[in-house]
């Protein structure tokens with residue numbers, strides 16, 4: 297399966313992503329993880345991305361689209377993949393569509409994890425990543441609302457959107473996600 301995973305920062309996407317890729321045998325493509333690895337390894341990409349990340353802003357589309365284009369060419373993506381944190385803007389979504397149309401490998405579904413904003417703030421504030429300071433958290437939530445939420449309508453119109461509630465235990469949320477991706481599984 298080829299899945300896009302969308303949800304606000306703090307929704308628990310990373311945790312659920314790990315379970316989903318194990319259950320459905322997909323490669324896990326987290327742009328946040330890729331950028332943090334690049335930053336820690338002091339690569340050119342990491343250097344370019346760092347300022348945006350530490351301010352809670354999105355890294356420019358061209359950089360991210362290039363990164364994903366290269367990653368999708370890797371052999372492990374042939375078994376399917378979960379895109380975690382990409383696309384985050386309409387321009388990224390359109391670029392992804394164009395890539396996948398050209399390759400003849402369309403998306404199977406877009407999974408949205410829904411969590412109320414008050415809850416997000418509490419979860420993020422307790423996490424301790426360098427971009428988890430209150431001002432930066434607020435900026436990341438703003439970026440999500442302004443730039444990423446429009447993707448829900450975009451994928452909804454294509455009939456791909458599957459939304460699940462992100463409140464409850466990890467196991468409960470995982471059960472819901474698995475169910476909407478593969479109703480036969482449970």
Ligand code: ADP
Nearest residue numbers: 305306327328348349353354355360381382384
């Ligand atoms: P979270 O969802 O918890 O905010 P991520 O780990 O997905 O965190 O992303 C961390 C940061 O990496 C973002 O705030 C942003 O600066 C950058 N980033 C990750 N994915 C993208 C993307 N698709 N487009 C632009 N910037 C991105």
